[in-house]
Each structure stands twice: as C-alpha cells, then as structure tokens.
Amino acid sequence: MLYLVINELTANTQVTILILEKNMATNTTIDFEDKDQFDAIAEQWWNPSGSLKSLHQFTPIRIEYIKNSIKRHHFGEWEKLRPLSNLQILDIGCGGGLLAEPMSKLGGIVTGIDSSLSTIEIARRHAKSSKLEIDYQVSTAERLADKGTKFDVIYASEVIEHVSDRSLFLNSIQRLLEPKGVVIITTINRNLFSFALAKISAEYIFELIPKGTHDFTKFVQPSELRSEAKEAGIILDDFTGFKPLLDGRFKFTSITTVNYGASGSLARPNI
Amino acid sequence: MQTNNIRILHGLNIIMVNKTPIVVVGNGLTAEVMCSALNYFGLEYTRLLSQRNDFVDTRTTTINMASQKMLSRLNLWSFSNENSTEIRNILVSQHKFSENCFDRNSEKSGLHFFLDGEIMAWTIENESLLKNCQKHNSKLPSNIENYYGNLNIEYTENGVEINDIRDKKWRTELIIACDGANSAIRKSAGLRSTSMATNQEAIVARINLNRLHHNFAVQRFLPDGPLALMPIRTQEAALVWSLSKTKSANIFNLSEGEFKRKIINALGDNFNKITLCSEKKIWGLKPSVTRSMGRPGLILAGDSNHSIHPLAGMGFNLALADIAVICDCLSSAKKNGLSFSHPSILSEYRARRRLEVEAIIAITQGLNRLFSYNSFKFKIFPSSLTNIGLGIMDSLPIKKQLAKIAAGGVLTSASLFSDV
Ligand SMILES: Cc1cc2nc3c(=O)[nH]c(=O)nc-3n(C[C@H](O)[C@H](O)[C@H](O)COP(=O)(O)OP(=O)(O)OC[C@H]3O[C@@H](n4cnc5c(N)ncnc54)[C@H](O)[C@@H]3O)c2cc1C
Numbered sequence: 269m270l271y272l273v274i275n276e277l278t279a280n281t282q283v284t285i286l287i288l289e290k291n292m293a294t295n296t297t298i299d300f301e302d303k304d305q306f307d308a309i310a311e312q313w314w315n316p317s318g319s320l321k322s323l324h325q326f327t328p329i330r331i332e333y334i335k336n337s338i339k340r341h342h343f344g345e346w347e348k349l350r351p352l353s354n355l356q357i358l359d360i361g362c363g364g365g366l367l368a369e370p371m372s373k374l375g376g377i378v379t380g381i382d383s384s385l386s387t388i389e390i391a392r393r394h395a396k397s398s399k400l401e402i403d404y405q406v407s408t409a410e411r412l413a414d415k416g417t418k419f420d421v422i423y424a425s426e427v428i429e430h431v432s433d434r435s436l437f438l439n440s441i442q443r444l445l446e447p448k449g450v451v452i453i454t455t456i457n458r459n460l461f462s463f464a465l466a467k468i469s470a471e472y473i474f475e476l477i478p479k480g481t482h483d484f485t486k487f488v489q490p491s492e493l494r495s496e497a498k499e500a501g502i503i504l505d506d507f508t509g510f511k512p513l514l515d516g517r518f519k520f521t522s523i524t525t526v527n528y529g530a531s532g533s534l535a536r537p538n539i
Numbered sequence: 540m541q542t543n544n545i546r547i548l549h550g551l552n553i554i555m556v557n558k559t560p561i562v563v564v565g566n567g568l569t570a571e572v573m574c575s576a577l578n579y580f581g582l583e584y585t586r587l588l589s590q591r592n593d594f595v596d597t598r599t600t601t602i603n604m605a606s607q608k609m610l611s612r613l614n615l616w617s618f619s620n621e622n623s624t625e626i627r628n629i630l631v632s633q634h635k636f637s638e639n640c641f642d643r644n645s646e647k648s649g650l651h652f653f654l655d656g657e658i659m660a661w662t663i664e665n666e667s668l669l670k671n672c673q674k675h676n677s678k679l680p681s682n683i684e685n686y687y688g689n690l691n692i693e694y695t696e697n698g699v700e701i702n703d704i705r706d707k708k709w710r711t712e713l714i715i716a717c718d719g720a721n722s723a724i725r726k727s728a729g730l731r732s733t734s735m736a737t738n739q740e741a742i743v744a745r746i747n748l749n750r751l752h753h754n755f756a757v758q759r760f761l762p763d764g765p766l767a768l769m770p771i772r773t774q775e776a777a778l779v780w781s782l783s784k785t786k787s788a789n790i791f792n793l794s795e796g797e798f799k800r801k802i803i804n805a806l807g808d809n810f811n812k813i814t815l816c817s818e819k820k821i822w823g824l825k826p827s828v829t830r831s832m833g834r835p836g837l838i839l840a841g842d843s844n845h846s847i848h849p850l851a852g853m854g855f856n857l858a859l860a861d862i863a864v865i866c867d868c869l870s871s872a873k874k875n876g877l878s879f880s881h882p883s884i885l886s887e888y889r890a891r892r893r894l895e896v897e898a899i900i901a902i903t904q905g906l907n908r909l910f911s912y913n914s915f916k917f918k919i920f921p922s923s924l925t926n927i928g929l930g931i932m933d934s935l936p937i938k939k940q941l942a943k944i945a946a947g948g949v950l951t952s953a954s955l956f957s958d959v
Contacts, residue, residue, distance in 0.1 A: 314696050316835040316882035328883045331875040370876030397697045398878070515890035517883070 313364025313390050322516075323366060323426070329510050329518040330425050330529070331370055334452050337506065337531035338421055341450040350375030358419040358444060360409050361427030365391035365402065372400045376421070381407040409440035419444055423452040428488055438500035445534055451502060454510075454529040455488055490524050497532070504532035556708045559585040559682065560879055561869070562701065564690070564724060565717030566594060568665060569841025569858045571672035573717055575613045576862050576955065578679045580870045585682040585709065587690075587701075589718070596665040597820045598743055599769055599777035601626065601756070601852035603660045605948030606859045609955045615671050622667045624770050626660040627754040628653045634759075635807035641753045652942050659946065660852070662756075662769040662777060684709075689723055692837075698880060699836040713879035714837045715865065717858075722843035725829060730839070732829035735904055739764050739824045740787040741849055742780045745817035746802070748810070749774060758850065759805060765850045765907065766805050775816065778802070779849050781824060781907075791821050824848060828900055832889045836880045840865060845896050848903040856947050857899060863953035864891045895950035902944070 312318040335351075338344050344351045353375035359368040362380030364387060372378045372395070382388050385406045395402045405412075409424075422441055431437045441451055490507045497504045509528045511521040518527070561584035563573050570586065577584045602610065602623075610616040630640060632649025639645040643653065652659065676683075688704030692714065701709040716724035725732065751773055758767040764781035771777055780802075782790060790801055795815055803810050828845040832838065841858035868884045868891075877883070943949050948956040 316880070321882065324882045325886060327881070328871070328875055328877065328887075331877070335875070369878075373876035394697075513890070515893075516886045517890055 313366070313387065314394050320364075320366075323363075325516045326426075326510070326518060326527070327366055327370070329520070330367060330454055333454065333508060333510070333520075333529040333531075334367070334371070334421075334423055334425075335374075337450055337452045337529075340506070340531070341448070341533060343420060343450065348375075352376035352421075355421055356419045356446070357421045358412070358423070360422065360424040360441070361430070362391060362404065363387055365394055365404070367423070367425055368402050368404075369395060369398055369400055372402050379403040379405065379412075379417075379419070381405050381409070381412060383408055409437055409444065413440040413443040417444065418446045418449070420446050420449050421452070422449065423454075425452075425454045426456070428453055428455045428493070434488070434496055435500060438497050438502060442501045442534065445502075448533065450531060450533055451504075452529060452531040453493065453504070454527070455493070456527050490528060490530065493530055497530075498535065501535045502532055503535045504530040506531045556710050557585065557682075557684070558710050559583065560711065561585070561713050561715060562587055562699075562709055562711040563715045563717060565589075565719065565841075565843070567596070567717060567719055567841070568600075568669055568672070568855060569719075569843075569862065570717035571669060571676060572610070572613065572615065572859060573715055573840060573862050573865070574676050574679070574681065575615055575672060576866045577869075578676075578681060579613055579955075580866045582866070582869055582873065583681075584715075585684060585711070586676075587684055587686050587709070590685050590687050596669065597817070598665045598779075598822070599662050599745075599771065600665055600668070600855045601660045601662055601769055603853075603856050603945060603947035604658070605946065605956045606856045607661060608948075608958075609859055609863060610668075612955060613675075615668070615675055617671055618661075618663060618667065621772060622663060624662045624772060625658045625754050626662060626756045626770060627656060627658060628756070629659060630755055630757045632757075632759055635805075636757060636759070636809070637807065638809045640757065640807075640809070641751065641755045643753065643755075650938065652938065652945075654942065659942070660756075662771055664771075690727070692724065692727060694728070694834065694836045712836070713869075713884075715840055716833075716837060716843045717840050718843050720825065720827065720842040720846035722839065724837065725839055725843050728834055728837055730829050730831050730834060730837075732827045735826040735828075735900070737824055737826060737848065737907070738784050739781045739848075740784055741822045741824055742778070742782065742787060742791055742819050743822060744778045744815060744819040745771065745775060746778055747775050747814045747816050749812035749814065752776060756852075757806075760906075761805055766802075767850065767852070768806075769852070780805075781848070781850065787821060791819060826900065826904065828896060832892065833885050835882050835885065838865060838885060838888060844892075845900065847900055848907050850907055851899065851903045851945065853899050853903065853945070857896060860895060860947065860951045860953065860956075861892060863955035864888055864951060866955060867891075867953050891951065891953075898944065898950055902941070 312320050316324055339346065343355055345353060351374055352371060355376050357371050357376040357378045359371065359378060359380040362368045362382050365380060368378050368380040368391065380391060380402055383406065388404045388406050391404045422444055428434065445451060494504050507524050507528055507530050509521040509524040509526065510518045511523065512518055512526065561577065561582060563570055563584050564587045566589050574584065574586050607616060628643055629652040630647060630649055634648055686703040686707060691702040693700045699711050699714055701711065714724065716722055718724055752770040754770055756769050758765050763783050763786050766780040768776040768778055790798065793801065799813060799815060802813060826846055826848050829839055832844055840861040842854065844861055845857060847854050847857065865888060868887045869879060872879060872881055872884050
C-alpha cells in the first residue's frame, strides 16, 4: 500500500517521501543514512569539476564494461550509431543520470530509479535539457519488481555497496530480468587495499567524493557477490577489475581488488 | 549537415541560437586540419572564422613522417614537387659550414642526422598547405560562419554559450580553440599558461642558394640563437633566424645587401652566391604551454595549447598530434554516448599529449639554452660547454632517439597516425 502511495507521488513533496520511506524500514534495501547524504549532494551531480568529479572520470570505463557485457550476451546492433536501440534498460540507483543519459543516447529505452527525490529531480531536469527521454522514477528495485516490469539489461553501478539487504536486492533484480537478460554490477571491493585506495584516498585525501559516501563495512568481495547472486538465481560469470591510473583514467585489469564489474544472467530463465 | 536553430522571441527581435555539438574557432592551419579530421571521423561541427582576416602566413613548415601520413590520410597532402621538398639530411653545427656541407658522404663537423638516404621530413609553405585545406574543406558538408569582435563565452552545466559583438549566438557542447599562441579563448577562460623566458624573435625569409642543396636542412647555433635553412625545391631555402630582440630589430632593418652579408657571415663564405627571393618578416617567439589543455567545455589545440621555439621545426607537428588525439577522444566519447563536454575527454587528451609536449618543450628549450649561450648562463665557458653538449648528442643512441622523436608518432599514438 505504501508503495502505491509513493509511486503516485510526484515532484513536490520530498519530505513526505522521506517520512514514508523511513516508516517502511523493513522490506527495503535502502540505507537511510546514505540516502540523506546523497540528497545533500544532489545538486553536485552534473558539475564536472565538483565533488563527484571522480565518478565522472569513472564513467567511460563503466560504460565500456556495460557495453561489453551487453555484447557478450548477444544484445545490441553494434554496427549502428545507436547500438542499443529497442533494448529495455534499467539503471538502478541512477543518481543524476551519469550513465542513464549515455545509455539513452546509444538508443536504449532507459528507466532510471533512485530512492532520492531530489536526485531524480536533477536527473529529470538534466535529461530534459539534453533532449533525452528517460523514465526516471523515485523507486526501488523491489518496488519495481512487485509491479512485474521486465528488462533486457539491468545495471547497478556503485550501488551495491550502499544496499543494506543485498539478498533482497539481488532477488529483485532476478525478478526484473527478461529470460535472456543481462545484469551488470559495478562496485568497490572490500579489503584493505580498496579501503586505502578507494575510500581513504578518493574520499578523504583527494576529496573527490564527498566525505562518507562509501561506508567501508558495506564493500563487497567478488566471491561474496558471486555466491549471493547465485543464491538469488543469478550466475555472474565475468569479473573484471578497473584499475585507476595516475592521470585519473581507468583501465581494465584482471585484478579485482579495488573496483570491479561483474556481469551475468539468470541461472534458470524466468517464466 | 543541418544545425539545429532555435529562435527565441525577444520583444520584436528574433534571436537565432545555432546549436551544434562542436565549435572550432581559428583561422590558421590547426583549425583547418582540425575540421578535416573531425569530418573524417564523422563528427559534426561548426567552424567559426574571425572576420579580422589580414593574417598572411609567410612561414614554411617542416612536416615529419607521422604528420605526412596523417595529412595524406585526410586527403590534404596534394603537393606538387614545387610545393613540397624532401629533407633527407639534417646538419647541425655551432661552426660555419664547409664547402662540401651539402655532400652527404663527406666528413662533417657538427651533428649529421640521416636515415640512410630515406626521407626524414618535408618542407612545405604554410600558405600552400592552407590553400589545400581550404579547397578540401570547402567541399565538406559543414557550417562555416563568421564572427565579429571578440567572442563572449559562458561555460554552463548544460553546455557552452557563445556570443559575438553583433549578438550572434551559438550553443555547443565543446569549443576547440585553434586561435594561435595568443589565444583569446584561452585567456577569456582564465586558463593559466606558463611562458618560458626567451627574449627572441625570428626573422623569416626565402633565399636562393644558387647551388643544389641536395635535400639538406642546416642549422647553425649562433651566440644569439639558431639560424636554420630548410630546403625548398632544388636550390632554395627557407631561412628562420632566431635572435635576441635587441639584435633582431637591427638585422631586420638592414638593407638587402647588408642582410645577405650577415647571413654569409653566419653560414660561411661558400654561401656567398645567395640571393633574397622574398621580403623578410619578423615573428615574435614566446614559447608557452598551458598544462590544463582546456577546461570542461573547452579544449586547446595547436599553438593555443603550446607554442614552442621553431629550432626543431616541431610546432605544427605537435598541433597535428593534438588533432589526432582529440579525434580519438571525441569518437570514443561518442561511441560511449557521452556528451563532448564530458570531463573524461579532457583528462584522456591531457594524459595522451603530456609526454610529447613536455619532451619537445624540454628539448627545444634545452638545445636553445645550451647552444645559444648568450641567452643563458653558459656565458662563461661557452665553447667548451657547447662542445661537450654536441659531443654528448653525437653519441649514437641519443642521436637515434632524437631522430625518432623528430620523426613523430613515437611519443604519441593515435589512429590517424596508424597505417591505413
Ligand atoms: C618562425 C617560425 C617558424 C616555424 N617553423 C616551423 C616548422 O618548420 N615546423 C613546424 O612544425 N612548425 C613550425 N613553426 C610553428 C608553426 O608555425 C605553428 O605551430 C603553427 O602555425 C600553429 O598553427 P595554429 O593554427 O595553431 O596557430 P596560428 O598559425 O598562429 O594560427 C592561429 C590563427 O588564428 C587566428 N586568430 C588569432 N587570434 C584569433 C582570434 N581571437 N579569433 C579567431 N582567430 C584568431 C589567426 O588569424 C591565425 O590565423 C614555426 C613557427 C614560427 C614562429
């Protein structure tokens, strides 16, 4: 019932939404402390030299990884200018739309969901100025899954480390995937190396990401993610590392100790 | 190609805003080649030409192997033998040249660079390359528009807004500034550029040697700066003589006969048959580099990005490498659905250009300081130190390395430099 209320809500009452969401503390994967933090930086999303600069720099390689994964699962018409034409794509935790917009430009029919209304507002406004049609919703994976919507491509980028109940989250993705659909997850790894490099250096030393955006305790090991996904009925059969270079760029590496992407599909196709 | 025009009603006036993904600004060679290259990659752009078009480029340019390959690929290399001259030998010395300096097999004092008789580079006239480009570009389906006065540019989160003094407006994702060493666009964006201390100017003229040069380029390091001759046709040469500002004015104002005498004094008596076959022109030399290479919504290319001392004949070759890398960055952004203002474009450009730009600046500044001792602190023991310098450079590995760097495409890789 609460879900319905929230889904009907439109742009103007952020406070109401926050209260409603705080009240449905069971059955949701959003970590509320994190969400407030993201609300606070919503305005910063599209500022290329602002506090989310590192996320912008991280964007090209995430897109490359998403594209490669889509290709690997035989989706997309790669000789075309808009290779993702007609693909139903879901961006979970879309933020200001840093990935949703490129995916839409490449032809995808993109739905972007995020739990923060202010962020969704930013995303909507930016998509409008970019003349892109993206269906942005204040929603969560589980709520969308309850509605029965299905997607060819689902990605959650730098989201899983903010999720409080991962098995509920992965289960929802499982329910949202088309039978042959592909799921892509990118995240920051949980070990000391990643703590030092991704959290300390990025957030505190260089102040690339506003302080406290990543909670160390929630970083996810590749092996953990693989088994949790399997439990939820998703086989992740590719793990690729993203290595940060000194000049701010990233490159693919087999070492998944800092940032990595994982992709795969359903263990048993949904009926 | 259709630009997207938006009309905004402003009282009774209708203001046209021209929307275009990329705007290229500049009237020089870099801007011309940039446009051809963007078109080659299927990237849509609008070219903005300054109305102040009194600029005649009397310079000649040496084009290295990598650059020649790139210009050929872009269909801009359509020169007759009259208009492009091969360089097969480069001779660098701090002494006058001997009678047989154009003979490849004779013993030489100084540094002799060659690649077993292979072509090392070409000399072309800037104006004829410019004409090639203009002819080629006039057939492209792009928008070329004039602007008046200085451009007023605003960088916003949703793109870049450009206005000229007649209130003509453009909206774009990215400006590529090719407006030369004094780039007004770079200055108005507040980008800091570092100028290297030199107090030199270059006198440029075309001379007839009245003897065969056998495709030799020669350069003599004089106390005040290097004097270079680049071969043209069979008997002519382009002179580039860098001098301290105090001397350059004196020499520039000499009569033709006296000027000739100075050149012969510098190069050696066996050059005494030379005649002048053009007016002399003077160019200010203010080596500078902008380490940021741009800002979100703006990328610098060519001399607006880095202007270097002409002694190595590398300036325009660096500009071509800028263009090649920019095209790679933009086309991969396009393939990833990213807007051309995406900050990753500038970081990739910077990362891929930094090494070569800084190396060439270090080499040209270093050589100029080392050999033209008046300009720096080697004043006290000039000849001994420069002899050591030349001695070190004459060692084979260093010579080979320098020749490789000068051939281009070594410190920078880009798809326009690769074989077809
Ligand atoms: C004496 C000398 C000899 C050289 N010899 C060599 C050589 O042998 N080999 C080599 O590789 N390089 C050489 N160079 C360097 C080479 O000439 C430059 O690198 C090259 O010309 C750069 O081209 P550009 O288009 O970036 O800049 P420029 O040639 O300076 O052109 C900039 C253009 O922009 C226009 N412009 C200026 N201001 C504005 C404005 N506000 N708005 C719009 N347009 C504007 C100007 O009209 C000009 O046409 C030499 C340089 C000098 C000075």
